[in-house]
Amino acid sequence: MSHNSSAVQSHVAHHFVDSEQQFDAAKFGMWIFLVTEILFFGGLFAAYIIYRAWYPDLYTMASTQLDTTMGAINTGVLIFSSLTMALSIWAAQHNDKKKTGIFLLVTIACAFAFMVIKYFEYTHKFHLGIFPGEAYTFTGIDHPKAHIFFSIYYMMTGLHGIHVIIGIGLIFWLWMKNNKGSFNSAYYTPIEIVGLYWHLVDIIWIFLFPLLYLID
Amino acid sequence: MSSGHHALSFKVLISTAIALAVLTVITVAVRSIHIPSPFNIIVAISIAVVKAYLVVMYFMNLRNDSRFNLLSFVFSVLFLLILVGLTMLDTMFRVPIVPGF
Amino acid sequence: MSTSSGINADLGLKLKRFVTPDHPEVNYAQAEKGIKAWLTTVDHKKIGLMYLGAIAFFFFIGGLLALLLRAELWTPAKTFLDADAYNQVFTLHGAIMIFLVLVPSVPAALGNFFLPIMVGAKDVAFPRLNLLSFYIYLAGATFSLYSIVTGAVDTGWTFYTPYSATTGTSVVSMTLGVFILGFSSILTGLNFIVTLHKLRVPGLTWGKLPLFCWSLYATSVIQILATPVLAITLMLLVMERTLKIGIFDPALGGDPVLYQHFFWFYSHPAVYIMILPGFGIISEIIAIFSKRRIFGYWFIALSSMAIALIGFLVWGHHMFVSGQSTLSSIVFSLITFFVGIPTGIKIFNWVATMYKGSISMRTPMWYAMIFLFLFTIGGFTGVTLGTLSVDVHLHDTYYVVAHFHYVMMGGMLIAFLGGLHLWWPKMTGRMYNERWANIAAFLIFTGFNMTFFTQFILGAKGMPRRYYNYIDQFQSLHQFSTVGTWVLALGFTIILIYLLQSLGKKGVIASKNPWNGRSLEWLTTTPPVLENFTYTPVVIHGPYDFHKPIAEFEYGIESHGHGHHDASVHHSNEESVNA
Numbered sequence: 001m002s003h004n005s006s007a008v009q010s011h012v013a014h015h016f017v018d019s020e021q022q023f024d025a026a027k028f029g030m031w032i033f034l035v036t037e038i039l040f041f042g043g044l045f046a047a048y049i050i051y052r053a054w055y056p057d058l059y060t061m062a063s064t065q066l067d068t069t070m071g072a073i074n075t076g077v078l079i080f081s082s083l084t085m086a087l088s089i090w091a092a093q094h095n096d097k098k099k100t101g102i103f104l105l106v107t108i109a110c111a112f113a114f115m116v117i118k119y120f121e122y123t124h125k126f127h128l129g130i131f132p133g134e135a136y137t138f139t140g141i142d143h144p145k146a147h148i149f150f151s152i153y154y155m156m157t158g159l160h161g162i163h164v165i166i167g168i169g170l171i172f173w174l175w176m177k178n179n180k181g182s183f184n185s186a187y188y189t190p191i192e193i194v195g196l197y198w199h200l201v202d203i204i205w206i207f208l209f210p211l212l213y214l215i216d
Numbered sequence: 217m218s219s220g221h222h223a224l225s226f227k228v229l230i231s232t233a234i235a236l237a238v239l240t241v242i243t244v245a246v247r248s249i250h251i252p253s254p255f256n257i258i259v260a261i262s263i264a265v266v267k268a269y270l271v272v273m274y275f276m277n278l279r280n281d282s283r284f285n286l287l288s289f290v291f292s293v294l295f296l297l298i299l300v301g302l303t304m305l306d307t308m309f310r311v312p313i314v315p316g317f
Numbered sequence: 318m319s320t321s322s323g324i325n326a327d328l329g330l331k332l333k334r335f336v337t338p339d340h341p342e343v344n345y346a347q348a349e350k351g352i353k354a355w356l357t358t359v360d361h362k363k364i365g366l367m368y369l370g371a372i373a374f375f376f377f378i379g380g381l382l383a384l385l386l387r388a389e390l391w392t393p394a395k396t397f398l399d400a401d402a403y404n405q406v407f408t409l410h411g412a413i414m415i416f417l418v419l420v421p422s423v424p425a426a427l428g429n430f431f432l433p434i435m436v437g438a439k440d441v442a443f444p445r446l447n448l449l450s451f452y453i454y455l456a457g458a459t460f461s462l463y464s465i466v467t468g469a470v471d472t473g474w475t476f477y478t479p480y481s482a483t484t485g486t487s488v489v490s491m492t493l494g495v496f497i498l499g500f501s502s503i504l505t506g507l508n509f510i511v512t513l514h515k516l517r518v519p520g521l522t523w524g525k526l527p528l529f530c531w532s533l534y535a536t537s538v539i540q541i542l543a544t545p546v547l548a549i550t551l552m553l554l555v556m557e558r559t560l561k562i563g564i565f566d567p568a569l570g571g572d573p574v575l576y577q578h579f580f581w582f583y584s585h586p587a588v589y590i591m592i593l594p595g596f597g598i599i600s601e602i603i604a605i606f607s608k609r610r611i612f613g614y615w616f617i618a619l620s621s622m623a624i625a626l627i628g629f630l631v632w633g634h635h636m637f638v639s640g641q642s643t644l645s646s647i648v649f650s651l652i653t654f655f656v657g658i659p660t661g662i663k664i665f666n667w668v669a670t671m672y673k674g675s676i677s678m679r680t681p682m683w684y685a686m687i688f689l690f691l692f693t694i695g696g697f698t699g700v701t702l703g704t705l706s707v708d709v710h711l712h713d714t715y716y717v718v719a720h721f722h723y724v725m726m727g728g729m730l731i732a733f734l735g736g737l738h739l740w741w742p743k744m745t746g747r748m749y750n751e752r753w754a755n756i757a758a759f760l761i762f763t764g765f766n767m768t769f770f771t772q773f774i775l776g777a778k779g780m781p782r783r784y785y786n787y788i789d790q791f792q793s794l795h796q797f798s799t800v801g802t803w804v805l806a807l808g809f810t811i812i813l814i815y816l817l818q819s820l821g822k823k824g825v826i827a828s829k830n831p832w833n834g835r836s837l838e839w840l841t842t843t844p845p846v847l848e849n850f851t852y853t854p855v856v857i858h859g860p861y862d863f864h865k866p867i868a869e870f871e872y873g874i875e876s877h878g879h880g881h882h883d884a885s886v887h888h889s890n891e892e893s894v895n896a
């Protein structure tokens with residue numbers, strides 16, 4: 001119980017007792033939000049698993065159209081961005097505003113690199129006529145449900161991509177705040193919770209990669 | 217049980233990233249050995265689970281965090297498994313009503 | 318968790334007694350005035366009241382649609398709506414009542430207002446998110462209503478594929494509306510969970526939490542775990558319609574039963590979103606008006622959690638005739654029986670609380686009695702329907718319609734009315750006319766049974782649901798049911814009139830604790846001040862310890878907030894004591 005007035009700092013909202021309580025609450029709130037994210041993606045994972053169990057051959061055939069090299073590079077890019085995200089918190093904990101900013105920028109750069117590679121993957125497929133749903137015209141896969149695999153592929157990677165883009169916005173906002181000197185070792189809650197979000201985006205990709213690209 | 221401000225260690229973060237990179241290389245490399253069917257999925261998913269575990273425990277620092285944060289994470293995975301599991305209780309055991317449909 | 322530690326002199330808490338006056342000099346509504354202050358407020362009480370207003374409005378719309386439906390059923394053939402219009406009206410009625418009224422009802426309105434007060438907090442953990450959730454609700458509502466203008470929806474509130482993927486009506490705007498509403502629901506749940514974990518005042522251990530808070534906790538857990546799956550399902554449905562992705566539509570190679578699984582993974586737990594908060598209210602009412610410590614506190618608290626968790630394992634009982642595998646039908650039927658157990662535990666505990674209590678039949682208590690009667694019927698018929706062989710006959714008949722109206726209207730809505738009558742004086746500072754209130758409760762009880770008990774009989778005789786015509790033999794039963802809706806409408810109109818009247822010049826001023834309750838909301842002024850308390854309450858006794866003198870509930874410590882809005886602070890008579 002710290003009721004001493006020194007705990008009452010400018011960033012503590014009026015309904016919290018102290019900074020510690022506010023930090024814990026924000027983090028807990030973020031974890032609960034991540035639960036909703038996991039179940040949100042979960043519906044797609046469920047659809048993936050059920051269709052894979054129904055049509056294992058379809059998955060083997062269709063995944064040949066996905067470029068493992070690009071997928072692997074993107075995995076590396078996201079892992080690296082997760083590292084720099086965590087390092088930006090580490091820098092903030094050491095009151096190092098400059099390094100915090102640099103690490104945030106590198107994270108943003110990685111996120112862009114990820115999206116650029118995704119863009120090349122998508123356009124290559126569009127070129128072949130591999131679209132989601134009805135627009136699917138590719139004839140290279142001899143399976144009546146081929147379009148369903150790619151519908152699931154586009155839904156999963158598309159939703160993930162939207163999360164990456166939202167992440168870019170959030171991390172950019174952190175960068176601006178950091179430039180104004182908002183963060184220090186006593187207060188870096190926004191970096192912490194955006195970081196949690198960003199790591200979850202990474203984790204989802206960690207599963208998407210083997211599920212979509214690494215089917216024999 | 218304060219959850220919060222645990223100083224991160226530079227060394228631990230870097231080692232985690234290296235481990236993740238190595239696991240990524242392994243999971244790609246394993247593919248060229250052509251493990252027979254159910255086992256290839258099991259290997260790929262196991263590696264992904266280990267990777268996710270590393271991210272959650274070290275990058276997201278859940279190992280030093282409040283147990284309620286851990287609990288919410290565990291629950292989300294558990295309920296996802298319920299969704300998949302109980303749905304497959306249907307989809308895997310259907311009897312075709314119209315033969316050949 | 319710094320704020321939840323038990324009361325302990327070693328912590329150096331210097332306890333004082335704070336006797337709050339009945340009425341504050343400046344209450345929460347007076348502290349910030351004007352339309353703009355309301356629309357931009359982050360005060361949980363005002364947000365709760367805005368939700369209450371919006372929910373009442375949509376209840377009115379949904380109710381009008383119900384009157385239309387019942388009027389159409391006056392004659393066996395077409396009375397005044399054709400088949401398509403009838404389909405659209407029942408879809409809209411169901412979607413509005415479920416997504417815009419019942420799901421948010423108790424949590425977003427009464428919960429928002431009272432949960433922070435009951436834990437002694439100044440607000441919910443994330444006040445701005447709370448306001449955001451209200452606007453998301455309005456946005457979702459706008460989308461749903463937009464679908465009426467653009468051709469309505471005729472799928473029923475469940476949006477089953479393949480029909481929903483192919484019908485020409487505006488399914489997309491309606492499902493997007495429901496999708497958006499889901500986020501509002503998630504934010505409320507998130508806020509409540511964090512508030513309950515992190516913002517409880519000293520001494521308020523989990524075992525001293527009012528049962529209403531426990532029920533909201535369980536509800537929030539469901540909202541967090543289930544709503545995202547509904548969101549992604551509706552997203553896939555929208556994609557099915559726009560891109561024809563072929564996951565649910567059999568014409569495109571998909572599986573329509575998969576849609577039902579995903580939908581009911583949310584919607585069965587969602588029926589508990591629509592009843593657990595009601596359970597919470599009933600626990601409060603029965604304890605207060607029996608003046609007895611609630612029987613089996615932990616059983617009631619934990620059975621809410623048990624219902625929340627088991628509720629995730631039974632969704633397939635909505636799909637017995639959908640073509641799902643026989644194995645899963647059997648398993649789902651079996652697990653369904655287990656859901657009845659924690660629910661039964663609650664009923665027994667409530668009855669045991671009343672046993673030898675000193676019961677005073679004030680208006681909220683009447684509603685609690687009505688609840689017990691109607692909900693028990695609703696629950697038992699649920700178990701009947703959960704029986705696989707019986708459901709094959711009763712599925713998609715009026716029996717199901719009667720079942721879910723008994724639990725949703727006879728349960729949750731009645732509990733909501735009970736809660737409204739319990740807390741109206743606290744929220745508004747005014748007392749309503751209890752004689753009229755009792756008359757209205759009686760009319761609602763009568764009208765409800767006229768309307769819906771009849772439907773059990775109709776269903777058992779084979780009247781299918783969602784039809785605008787029927788065979789001649791059913792006419793007298795249908796007409797009786799329709800007359801029941803008029804009685805109901807009369808009851809609700811009376812409620813509206815006396816509640817509005819109580820706010821007017823002649824309204825009776827309420828004291829701060831009109832029912833002699835013990836939980837924290839009864840210890841602050843009526844209406845509460847802006848940040849709920851002028852001090853930080855410290856909880857010593859449980860919320861149902863009616864045998865302890867009220868003075869022992871009034872301890873607290875000086876508040877160490879940032880102290881803006883000082884105008885409303887410092888009118889309490891302070892009296893130091895040694896703890």
Ligand code: HEM
Nearest residue numbers: 588591592634635657696699700702703712713721724725
């Ligand atoms: C003891 C607990 C309960 C059991 C065992 C139970 C069981 C069932 C079953 C088996 C059905 C499916 C009937 C059919 O479609 O053939 C059903 C339908 C329904 N139940 Fe319950 N129920 C219970 C409590 C509740 C509660 C508390 C609510 C809501 C507050 C509720 C709301 C509904 C709704 C809305 C439907 C109809 C859905 C539709 O098809 O439109 N039930 N219930």
Ligand SMILES: [Cu+2]
Nearest residue numbers: 585588632635
């Ligand atoms: Cu159900």
